[in-house]
Amino acid sequence: MDPLFLALSCFRRRKFDRCIKICTELLSKNPYDQAVWSLKTRALTEQVWVDECDGEEEGLADVLMDDNTIASVARPGTSLRTAPPSSAGGPSQTFRPSTQSGRPLSGVVRPGSQGGRPGTMDQALRTPRTAQTARPVSATSGRHVRLGTASMIQVGEGPxxxxxxxxxxxxxxxxxxxxALFEYIYFHENDVRHALDLAAQATQVxxxxxxxxxxxxxxCYYRLGLFRDAEKQFKSALKLQDNINTYLLLGRVYIRLDQxxxxxxVYREGLDKxxxxxxxxxxxxxIxxxxxxxxxxxxxxxxxxxYDATHVEAIACTATTHFYSDQPEVALRFYRRLLQxxxxxxxxxxxxxxxCFYAQQYDMTLTCFERALSLATDRSIADVWYNLGHVALGIGDIxxxxxxxxxxxxxxxxxGESYNNLGVLEYRRGNLETARAFFMTAANLSPHMFQPHYNHAKLAHKVGDLQTSFIIVQKAxxxxPEHVDSKELLKTLETHFHTL
Amino acid sequence: MAEAPSSPMNPVAETPESHVNGMTTTLPPGSAIKTKTRPRKAPELQTVERRNWLIHLHYVRKEFDVCKQLIREQLEETRGMCEYANYVQGLILRQEGKIQESFELFQLCNILNPSSVENIKQMARALFLLGKHRLAVEAYLQAEMKLDKPDWELHHNLGVCYMHLKDHEGAREQLLYALEQNKHHQTFASLAKIYLLENDIPSAINTYRAAIEYFPENAELHTTLGLLFMQIGKYQQAFEHLGTTLTFDPTNTRAILAAGSMMQSHQDFDVALTKYRVAAQSIPESPPLWNNIAMCFFGKKKYVAAISCLKRANYLAPFDWKILYNLGLVHLTMQQYTSAFHFLSAAVNLRPTKGHIFMLLAIALTYLDDEENARQAYEQAVSLEARDPSVCLNYAIFLKNHDDKEGALRMINEFEVRMVKFRQSTGADLDAEVIENGAKLAMLLGVDGSAFHKKSSHTRLRADDEANQEPVQPANEPPCNSPPPNEDEEITANDNLPEASTILPLEHSIDPAETENLDNKMKESELLATSHMHLMDEEPVMPSGEFLEEGNKNKLEEDLF
Structure with missing residues (x-):
């Protein structure tokens, strides 16, 4: 069989290793065979290719030393970084927990959906860096690092x-x-500068x-952080040819600019087309x-x-919303769909x-949790136990x-959530000091939760330590800002302080 | 009174001196006339109080920034000797929540001017705010010794401190004394609170009544009085006071909840719901509110809506047994006995001393065909709930249905005894349905049940749960029982009694519904803390990990070529 044909066939069947091997052999015989050379570049690229237009995580440096945002003090509702507008629809923070970024908990974990944007350097270094990972400290996102490493594992005779x-x-x-060469440089070598050079000259030609x-x-501009230039290129590309990917990339540029x-x-325009x-x-x-x-x-x-009945993210997010708006039965159906x-x-x-528990399907509840426990990883097992704790509360078994x-x-x-709840349980038992310690720990560990702050303030108020209570309830x-009980507590404290 | 600090205390001699010295050096020698006049002017002698008026002006306008600036200058000038500046600084710091610092400043004031009672009073107040009640009491007593004429404020504060120290006797004495000097609504409120702590509701009511005579437009006083009247079952008066509150303050959520619950007990569900709608604007996260709304729906026979609301209430307040109790009740009505059992057993776990829960539990168990446990639950219910006749009736029915005629007879007699007692104590009659069922059962058992009917003009009084009554007829057919629509709805209204947590031990109240009101309230106070945690719980609802990958999987091949 013609080795080139075989290599092509391997490439089409995504057997890249074999394809590369055949190409290398062919190239050693005839180094100037463009077809083989091109095929080998493509095979090498395909091995490490990732879809870039989705789910990008910003590194610590990107987040903190961000000078790309247009408005430093954006109007409410026009920025992904400001606090939620008070009048936002949907369940409030009381019902639906928020992530560290202050956004409501989403149905899926996406890059950036959990960590969120720290306000200060201090917070950035501390919060997401738990016992499990010290990741956010790295400046570039993990994926790009991985891209670069592909060029290092070289077989035989150099690059x-x-x-x-x-x-x-x-x-x-x-x-x-x-x-093909561009893709190779961009993905396999991860050398954006050379790629940019090539692209610039090619487009000139x-x-x-x-x-x-x-x-x-x-x-390339986007990777180099030149968002305005990237925007120009994407826009001009869209004039020539409508392409979904271009719309997505342009959208990402605007997200990075916090617009x-x-x-x-942009997405809406894309949807028109x-x-x-x-x-x-x-x-x-x-968004x-x-x-x-x-x-x-x-x-x-x-x-x-x-349009796509098997879209996992959509199903999961819809399910989460139903769950938090008092429709566990509906949420159950969505999750069952995911399971199917x-x-x-x-x-x-x-x-x-x-x-199941909230829809009162008691027979299934514990079975599901048993499965969850047996499948749990180190990261998720705490959450499973935490939820089991809530189930226990639900049946009154303190x-x-x-x-x-x-x-x-x-x-x-x-x-942090467990600390908070332990605090509440200790409070019920009357161990106020222990409860206070738990609340403080919880507030330290999860600065995005208002509950430990409020609980601590309430506790301090009860024991008569109004100063502490005042300071902490303000944090809550x-x-x-819409929490009624905190507001009331603050009001009583203020009247205390104002009376002569 | 504070703004007149006495200057004699300030060591005037030192401060101005430096200025004088400084100026003398700069002056050209030889102007003899001027040197003569200069000491006479000595304007710096008054500097200590020079700008007190300005500081005061800014302070009362709440212009704290300007005020602080002025104070800083003033203190620099006087080297911290200006008493008034320190005093106002302390007040400002207190309003900013920095009690400890303000306390130190008041201490300084006291050193500068030990004769001023005002300073000691402020120190005491700071101590009180810091939670050091015993020290505060000492400080107040010290202030009192220095005073020649009595000061209501001082006594009021003393009373409050004593209250925190659990010395009710002393507190009452001080507060009464304060009232003699001056009527103040806070004093009345504190006094009433002490009566409540001592479980003396009539005195508390009298206190509030007296207070309302002096302050007829104080919504807070009216609300609390209304709630107290509700507690002792004087609904008419309660309603009047709550109505007054709502005229003065239409968005007072406590009053709205209380008034709504009374309307509910009069089967006026639509009106109550409109009231709750107002309240829901301001307190959308209140468990009692959702509970009451749910029971409105329950009364209107919209069971699914009721369950949904109750679930939300339970989500917000997982430790509230009343919500769980209501959930159990609604599920019993919906004939979902297993669910009912779960909610009720949770309620029992949280509140093992409540007979009514055991009764409902027994009913649920009956339907689940667990005769043995149902019997035990009934036994428990009868022993825990010593007043409510319906418990005995339900048990009697159960026994009858399980062919224990003797036990049934015993219970029906017990029922009769309790009913008589009930009539005597409340002057009202039981729910007509309960009596009807009792009579039927008595007939079946061959006892004379006519006594039950003595005055069956149904004054509506809720008989808790006859959820199970119907089955009297040998055929145990579930569908026919329509449990009383509304028994528990009132539950919550009162959640707001101030500090009710200790008001009444549950057993004291006469009317079952009442009790619930009460300790529901108590729950509230703890719950607040807890409810929130519940929310979190679902937090982990996060299909994490692999979903992410799903999102990123290479999907756009067109990108390549």
Whole structure:
């Protein structure tokens, strides 16, 4: 069989290793065979290719030294970084917990949906860095690091292409191999600068009439942090050719510039051209979620489900919303759907268990939690125990609840919610000092929760330590300005202080 | 009174001196006339109080920033000797919540001017705010010794401190004394609170009545009085006072809840719901509110809505047995006996001393065909609930249905005894349905049940739960029983009694519904703390991990070529 044909066949069947091997052999015989060379570049690229237009996590440096945002003090509802507007629809913070970023808990874990944006350096270094991971300290996101490493594992005789000695201008003129080469440089070598060089020259050669090169230029600019340049390239590419991916990338640029409204506009344009495109709908839903506009987010997720009934993120987010708006039965159906689709992990069983419990399907509850426990990883087991603690509370078994919260702490000693609940239980037992210690720990560990602050303030007020109470209840109100009980507590304290 | 600090205490001699010295050096020598006049001017002699008026002006306008600036200048000038500046600084710091610092400043004032009672009073107040009640009492007593004429404020504060120290006798004495000097609504309120702590509701009511004579437009006083009247079952008066509150303050949530619950007990569900709608605007996270709304729906036979609301209430207040009790009740009505059992057993776990829960539990167990446990639950219910006749009746029915005629007879007699007692103590009659069922059962058992009917003009008084009554007829058919629509709804109204947590031990109240009101309240106070935690619980609802991957999986191949 013709080895080139075999290599192509392997490439199509995604057997890249074999393909590369055959190509290397062929190239050693004839180093100037462009077809083989190009095929090998593509095979090498395919091995490490990732879809970039989705789920990007910003590193610590990006977040903290961010000078790309347009408005430092954005109006409410126009930024992904400000506090939620008080009038936002959907369940309040009392019902639906928020993540560390202050956004409402979402149905899926996405990059950035958990950690969120720390306000200060101190917080950034402390909060997300739990016992499990010290990740946020790294500046570039993990994926890009991984990309770069691919070029290091070299077999045999040095790198496949020596970028430093590459005659960029020559290859830019050869359109048949330039694209493959670009992808190789961009993904496999992770050398954005060379890639940019190639793309710039190639687009020149083609007299700025090729949309593909413009998109690639935009991607390079984006990676280099030149968002305005990237925006220009994407926009000009869109003039030549409508492409979903370009819309998505342009949207990302706006998100990085903290202009969610502009991003929504872009997605909407994209939807005009590509009605019912799931990725665009999902992106819109995510932005609405980030803007605390949950009803709208759910609307878009529902649209997604209309076009793609197996969209995991949409199903999970809709289920979560139903759960937190007092419809555990409906949520249960969505989670069951996920289970039917073959998702089989700790989280799904945990959620099923909770839904069963709140929908009073008691026979299933404990079975689900048992499964969840057996499937749990180190990261999630604390949450499962924590939820079991709530189930125990729900059946009135305080001792069991206490033990569950303890177990949650055993597996994750940074679990602020468990500390808070233990505090409440201690408070009920009358151990005010212990309770106070628990609340303080909880407030330290999870600065995004208002509950420990409020509880601590309430406790301090009860024992008559009004000063502490005053200071702490203000913290609670800063986290959740609409909390009625905190406001009332603050009011009584103020009257105390104002009377002569 | 504070703004007139006495200057004699300030060592005037030192402060101005430096200025004088400084100026003398700068002056050209030889201007003899001027040197003569200068000491006479000595304007710095008055500097200590020079700008007190300005500080005061800014302070009373709440212009704290300007005020602080002025104070700083003033204190620099006087080297911290200006008493008034320190005093106002202390007041400002207190309003900013920095009690400890303000306490230190008042101490300084006291050193500067030990004769001023005002300073000692402020020190005492700071101590009180810091929670050091015993020290505060000492300070107040010290202030009292220095005073020649009595001061109501001082006695009021003393009383409050004593109350915190659990010395009710002393507190009452002081508060009464304060009232003699001056009528103040806070004093009345504190006094009433002490009566409540001592479980003396009539005295508390009298106190509030007296207070309302002096302050007829104080919504707070009216509300509390209304709630107290509700507690002792004088609904008419309670309603009047709550109505007054609502005229003065239409959004007073406590009054709305209380008034709503009374309307509920008069089966006026739609009106009550409108009231609750107002309240829901301001307190959307209040468990009692949701509970009451749920029981309105229950009364209107909208069971699903009721369950939904109760679930929300339970979510907010997981430790509130009353909500669980109501959940159990609604589920019994819906004939979902297992669910009912779960909620009731949770309620029992949280509150093992309440007979009514055991009764409902027994009913649920009966339907679940667990005769043995049902019997035990009934036994427990009868022993724990010594007043309510319906418990005995339900047990009697149960025994009858399980062919224990003797036991049934015993219970029906007990029922009769309790009913008579009930009539005597409340002057009202039981629910007509209960009496009817009692009579039927008595007939079946061959006892003379006519006595039950003595005055069956149904004054509506809720008989708790006859959920199970119907089955008297040998055929034990569940569907026919329609449990009384509203027994528990009132539960919550009172959640707001101030500090009710200790008001009444549950057994004291006469009317079952009442009790619930009460300790519901008590629950509230703890619950607040707890409810929140519950929310979190679902937090982990996060299908994490792999979903993420799903999102990122390579989907756009077109990107390549």
């Amino acid at each position: 496949f292409i020596n970028l430093a000695r590459l005659n960029v201008a020559k290859y830019a003129a050869q359109q048949n191999i330039a694209k 083609l007299e700025f009439k090729d949309w593909w090169w413009k998109v690639q230029l935009g991607r 969610p409204m502009a991003a929504l506009e 590509f009605p019912g495109e799931v990725t665009l709908l999902t992106a819109m839903a995510r 609405y979620e980030g803007l605390h506009d949950l009803p709208k987010a759910v609307k878009y997720y529902r649209d997604v489900l209309h 689709m073959g998702i089989y992990n700790c989280e799904i069983f945990n959620n099923l268990g909770l839904c 001792n069991l609840a206490y033990q569950c919260f303890r177990l949650a702490l055993v597996s994750d000693n940074d679990h 109100l800063a986290l959740f």
